Structures are given as C-alpha cells and as structure tokens.
Amino acid sequence: MKTNKKLYSVTLASATLILFLILVSSTASASIAKTRITNHGTAGNPDIYDNKIVWQDTRNGNSAIYAYDLSTKKETKITDSSQYRPAIYGNRIVWDDFRNNNWGIYMYDLSTSKETQITTDRHTDEPDIYGNKIVWDDNHNGYWCIYMYDLSTSKETQITTKGRAFYPAIYGNTVVWWDNRNENGKWDIYAYDLSTSKETQITTSGSAYCPDIYGNKIVWQDNRNGNGDIYMYDLSTKKETRITTNPSDSEDPVIYGNNIVWMDNRNGRLDIYAYDLITHQQVHTTDKSAPSAPAIALYDNKIAWIDTCNGNPDVYMGTISYLPVAAFSASPTTGKHPLNVQFTDKSTDEYYYSWNFGDKSALSTLENPVHKYNKIGKYTVSLTVKNAAGSNMAKKTSYIIVK
Structure with missing residues (x-):
C-alpha cells in the first residue's frame, strides 16, 4: 500500500505536537x-x-x-x-x-x-x-x-x-x-x-x-x-x-x-x-x-x-521502537483450589515477557500463560515486558484469590 505523497506547493506555518509521554521504567530509550x-x-x-x-x-x-x-x-x-x-x-x-x-x-x-x-x-x-x-x-x-x-x-x-x-x-x-x-x-x-x-x-x-x-x-x-x-x-x-x-x-x-x-x-x-x-x-x-x-x-x-x-x-x-507499556488480564480471578488461571497479555510495543504469579513458582516467559494455583491465598501478579527501547512492569496486588 502506497503511503508516500508527491511534492506539492503548499505554504505551511509551524506546528508542535500535543503528545502525552508515558512514564515507564526503561533500560534504553524509544x-x-x-x-x-x-x-x-x-x-x-x-x-x-x-x-x-x-x-x-x-x-x-x-x-x-x-x-x-x-x-x-x-x-x-x-x-x-x-x-x-x-x-x-x-x-x-x-x-x-x-x-x-x-x-x-x-x-x-x-x-x-x-x-x-x-x-x-x-x-x-x-x-x-x-x-x-x-x-x-x-x-x-x-x-x-x-x-x-x-x-x-x-x-x-x-x-x-x-x-x-x-x-x-x-x-x-x-x-x-x-x-x-x-x-x-x-x-x-x-x-x-x-x-x-x-x-x-x-x-x-x-x-x-x-x-x-x-x-x-x-x-x-x-x-x-x-x-x-x-x-x-x-x-x-x-x-x-x-x-x-x-x-x-x-x-x-x-x-x-x-x-x-x-x-x-x-x-x-x-x-x-x-x-x-x-x-x-x-x-x-x-x-x-x-x-x-x-x-x-x-x-x-x-x-x-x-x-x-x-x-x-x-x-x-x-x-x-516505542517504550513498551505493560498490561494484562486474567480469568478467573477467584475460585476454589486448585485453580487454573488463564493470563492474557494486553501490553503494547512488547517483545519479551516475564510473568511473576506471586506464589514463588518459576517465572513464565510465555505471552499468554496458564498457571495453576494449588494453595489458598491472595496472590499479587506482575508482568514485565521488554523491547529494544526499554522495559515496563504492570503489577496487580491481591489480584488472584484462591479459596
């Protein structure tokens, strides 16, 4: 699909951008x-x-x-x-x-x-x-x-x-x-x-x-x-x-x-x-x-x-390369043990994933992992996403409740 335009004779004055930069934890820059x-x-x-x-x-x-x-x-x-x-x-x-x-x-x-x-x-x-x-x-x-x-x-x-x-x-x-x-x-x-x-x-x-x-x-x-x-x-x-x-x-x-x-x-x-x-x-x-x-x-x-x-x-x-912005959801977020939870990545501009499920289990690098909670408790979940520009983490406290 073509996206370039032909040279034209138009007089333009100047303009600056209304943009809202997102604060993220990064190791490089966009x-x-x-x-x-x-x-x-x-x-x-x-x-x-x-x-x-x-x-x-x-x-x-x-x-x-x-x-x-x-x-x-x-x-x-x-x-x-x-x-x-x-x-x-x-x-x-x-x-x-x-x-x-x-x-x-x-x-x-x-x-x-x-x-x-x-x-x-x-x-x-x-x-x-x-x-x-x-x-x-x-x-x-x-x-x-x-x-x-x-x-x-x-x-x-x-x-x-x-x-x-x-x-x-x-x-x-x-x-x-x-x-x-x-x-x-x-x-x-x-x-x-x-x-x-x-x-x-x-x-x-x-x-x-x-x-x-x-x-x-x-x-x-x-x-x-x-x-x-x-x-x-x-x-x-x-x-x-x-x-x-x-x-x-x-x-x-x-x-x-x-x-x-x-x-x-x-x-x-x-x-x-x-x-x-x-x-x-x-x-x-x-x-x-x-x-x-x-x-x-x-x-x-x-x-x-x-x-x-x-x-x-x-x-x-x-x-x-934009800075990534981490986001995720899960289903279900509450239930009886053992509880299988489907986590879904909703981040933007991400390439690599690191999930911490809050139960001292191994980290997952899958994009949309399924995790099994075996014990009763409230679990804080975090997702760190990375790309060439940097990294960002989303954290949800007491997000998964296992009864």
Whole structure:
C-alpha cells in the first residue's frame, strides 16, 4: 500500500505536537533506528510493504524502478527507463510510465516476473494499490479525476467527475484524495466507499492536503489555524482528532496500524516523527537527517524515506521502537483450589515477557500463560515486558484469590 505523497506547493506555518509521554521504567530509550538502503544519490519516491522497498532511481541516466528485499538484502531492477512514483502491495508493484511518450499505469508481479499495462495513451499520475484494486489520478478527459481498476474483474471505474482531484490513497474499499473541485483555491479531503458508491467530504477547512488511510482512519495535513498541523478522522466514529498544535512545519503524514508518521522541523531541521495512537508516545530521528518530499512510506513499524543527509537523495529505512507499556488480564480471578488461571497479555510495543504469579513458582516467559494455583491465598501478579527501547512492569496486588 502506497503511503508516500508527491511534492506539492503548499505554504505551511509551524506546528508542535500535543503528545502525552508515558512514564515507564526503561533500560534504553524509544527511537527510530536508521539504515541506509541506497548509495547512488539518485533515488526518489519510495514505498514499502512487508520486507520490500521500491523506489524510482536515475543512477543510469533514466528513471527506473528498483526493489530491495530487506530479508535477503538483494536489490532488483524492475524497469529500464521513464518510470516514476512506484507503489507496492504484496508482490505487486504499480507505477506511472512514460516509456512511449504517453503516460500510463503499469504493474509488475514479483512472484511471476510478469508486467501488465493497465492504461494506455492517458495522462496519469500517482498510482496506489491495495489488494486487487489500483487507483490513480487521470487527466485524459481534460480535467483531473480519480480512477480505479479492479484486477480481478478487469473493470475500470471513474470515481470522481468534478475535476481537480489528486493523489489518491486506498485501503480496503475506501479511496481518499484531496480535491479542489470548485477551483476556488480551497482544498479538502474526500473519501469514496467502493462497496456503497458513496462519496463523503471529510474536511471543510479548505486547507487540507495529502491524505493517507489505514482501516477506518484517515490522516492529512491542514493549515486551517494558520499553522501546518496533522489531523486524523475516524470513519467509524465520525470523529476528527487534531494530532499536532504548536508552530512548526508538520507535513506528509502517513498511517499504518496505530502509527502516524510525518516530517517536522520543530528543532530547526526536518526530522521524521512517529506517534503511537494507543500509548500516545512519540519518537523522532535525532541524527543527521535531511528528509525531502515526496518522502515517507510506512509499513508496520518500518519507515522508508528519501534523505539528502549525505548530499544527494538516497533511500533510508527507519525502524520504530516505542517504550513498551505493560498490561494484562486474567480469568478467573477467584475460585476454589486448585485453580487454573488463564493470563492474557494486553501490553503494547512488547517483545519479551516475564510473568511473576506471586506464589514463588518459576517465572513464565510465555505471552499468554496458564498457571495453576494449588494453595489458598491472595496472590499479587506482575508482568514485565521488554523491547529494544526499554522495559515496563504492570503489577496487580491481591489480584488472584484462591479459596
């Protein structure tokens, strides 16, 4: 799923983040570990899915599509020339193509090594893909509209008809984009449900740009308050949430799972910021970085972006590590001995577990252990969770009562 956005001409004032840092007992710190993927200084427009990163690259004088497998550390050249703005989902890569002096959308399947031309003789731009559905913006009728192609049915659908719709993103059956259909200088975010054929206007500020979507959540940047801020809208609750507030340039937001990531210059330079919607933690790059738009792609806890920290644009990857927050439940919490209790981990951002059941038994390192209490008593239970960023403990006094 594509999460990077095209470079745009928007003047943003500054914004700072409303975030509530969680106090935890840690042995390290939350971070974004940074890895350089390319070293030719000719890369642009990255996207990431699972262990694969794709981007456009002009190292040989022409813009071609490349892919890199993080698990095998192998780079593959996908196309030869005049290809731009790739997006990836699963084994399928789509891009904008100008090889025959005509713009079109193409697709390549990594599992079959087969290339497919999706459109012909059209002025297309900014493709995105999710599952069997490809979306893009298209100007072949003299005005920019959003189109969708279903690979399973080989059917093309025109999503918008009112012109000046740009940069679509898709997740499931929902397509989002930013739109200036009235050509009045006001830009807003719209969403379209492919299953119901219903369009919804998400914003009315007239200053909303560059949306991304995951599940029921849409994020975008908005300067309705005179500053560039990151906002989120939940389609299921119809609730809008302002993520950032104080002066700094916040731009290019992307979302995956509970992570929102964007670029921010609150420290006098552009850094990559990440925010956890559940724990309200934030992390950001702190080393020498110079990200540039179109910049950011996100999958799970992995970020890909273009960085000019070494003088020229290369692809970098960052791995987000938030501090873990321990939480658990148990069932039953009271009963006659001997009592078997199922413990369930409800922690966030955890990788390793250590359970203390309070009865002087051996510690358990299982995620969701079952423990047997043989004696009458009240037992205090604790769970310690750890990851690369640190550790945290949750403790419940006299939690298990055995009669």
